[in-house]
Amino acid sequence: MSQRTSRSSFGVPARAVAAFVLLLAAVSAHAEASSGSLHDSAMLFIHRCAQCHTVGGGRGVGPDLAGVTSRRDKDWLVGFIQNPDPYLDKDAQAKKLLAEYGDLRMENVHVTKAQAEGLIAFIQSASQTPSPELRSPDEGWHGFSVPGLLIFAVLAAGTLIVSVFGARRDAAVLAVFCAASAYWAFGGWRYFRLPGDQQGHIPPQPIAFSHELHAGRLTISCLYCHGGAQRSDSAGVPPLSVCMNCHVAVRSVSGAKEPSPEIAKIVAAYDASVSSPTARGFAWNRVHHLPDYVHFSHRAHIANNLQCQECHGPVQTMTRMRQAAPLTMGWCINCHRLTPKDAPSHWKRVGGPLDCASCHF
Ligand code: HEC
Ligand code: HEC
């Protein structure tokens, strides 16, 4: 074979591949841009609705909203979410729900029509995902990119075919694109971390909340604030309304003459969220963060009677929350391998799954 023919056969697939990649990148960029508002609605849901509702995580204070968009008329939902009061007073369907929920009325959460529509779009989309339990909003809702996966599949097939026909250089070019698209498909650099590099992570927080004070000295149960751990994949961080259960009255620490400036911040942030429906919710900085391609469920572990401290360390002594465990794959596996002889006796069952699909979808 002459030098020239091998060069031209090198050029064609490479250019075709580049064009294809650009096209799909554009498609993917568009998909990400339009999911931005869904992300905002997810944030809104977590701040305003998640203390009472789950989407697929089971009944909470209010109904599980999975599939509610097919149970109810859209206009009814938009109206109800904006202001449930007139419905709970007069509408037959709402009155029936109210009776079912022991006369506990959904409060008026003050959202605009556009926000209500966004919330409905979000609930609909969350109802469709295979693992609908709510995760923290900053994790993003798109762990991997569908166009990325598509390119990956096409390129992998191409590489295989080209290498069968013996064109080594073409196969090598395709393989490089293939690896790059796999990297992109699974979230790229946004989710990249070195194993174990987050142990000890201790980010600053907007309010100096202390677990040592609340869980330690005041002995408030972990589940009072993180009840999600029993019911869903994620434990969840409590909304400010939970803090206000006490801090509506407690404005200073014992022994101090002046009100606590840290508590004043809670009250101000809470008042802002109540008086202005459009204000973005208050956000804590996330401490623990598994990559999106890992599935972890609090419910499964708590149901087996594992204690929070077995994974999170002595939280009740932490004035500022830190990541005590490495959260690497080896850390999960080592515990799943424990035998009845080594495992703590308070667990109901010993031995977690070791197959890849249990932790990676
Ligand atoms: C304080 C608790 C609470 C909050 C916060 C709350 N809800 Fe509700 N929600 C309820 C309860 C309880 C019901 C059942 C009706 C009743 O008893 O008032 C309900 C009913 C509903 C229904 C009707 C469900 C069905 O099966 O038809 C929808 C939809 C809904 N809520 C959406 C939302 C959205 C969206 C938010 C956030 C903007 C929200 N709720 C915030 C407690 C709450
Ligand atoms: C009074 C409410 C309250 C109680 C009680 C409480 N927490 Fe928290 N927890 C919070 C708040 C608020 C945050 C977010 C701020 C922070 O990270 O300090 C948080 C954060 C956390 C985080 C880190 C979340 C992340 O971003 O990764 C863990 C883990 C945690 N709590 C575990 C526990 C455990 C275990 C207990 C019981 C020993 C407990 N908490 C008791 C309110 C509470």
Ligand code: HEC
């Ligand atoms: C088997 C180990 C394990 C146990 C037991 C456990 N956690 Fe976690 N926890 C984790 C891991 C792993 C993450 C990170 C999850 C992620 O990033 O998706 C986490 C994250 C969290 C977070 C922050 C993210 C979220 O899920 O909302 C909180 C809050 C939390 N845990 C609280 C608790 C509380 C409270 C308990 C006890 C009731 C508990 N955890 C028990 C392993 C555990």
Ligand code: HEC
């Ligand atoms: C069950 C009641 C209760 C709940 C719920 C509660 N706190 Fe507290 N908190 C207290 C009490 C009581 C004190 C004062 C302790 C003392 O006297 O030293 C306090 C003190 C504080 C302080 C100390 C301020 C300082 O100047 O040292 C901060 C900050 C605080 N709380 C934040 C929060 C946040 C944030 C939440 C919600 C996640 C919350 N608290 C939920 C009861 C509660």
Ligand code: HEC
């Ligand atoms: C301290 C011990 C311990 C650690 C650490 C631990 N697990 Fe587990 N896990 C268990 C035990 C015990 C079971 C079995 C529970 C049962 O059979 O009910 C289990 C069960 C599971 C299951 C099956 C239940 C389900 O959700 O369907 C999954 C998945 C899982 N663990 C994932 C993880 C991941 C991911 C990590 C690391 C981020 C992890 N685990 C860390 C002890 C642990």
Ligand code: HEC
């Ligand atoms: C018990 C849960 C669990 C099981 C079972 C499991 N993994 Fe993982 N895997 C994890 C966690 C957690 C991480 C994230 C580690 C990190 O971020 O440091 C991970 C990360 C990875 C990574 C990314 C590389 C890295 O180390 O960061 C690959 C690749 C991987 N797993 C492949 C596999 C394969 C193949 C299997 C089956 C043989 C498997 N996993 C089984 C929990 C699990």
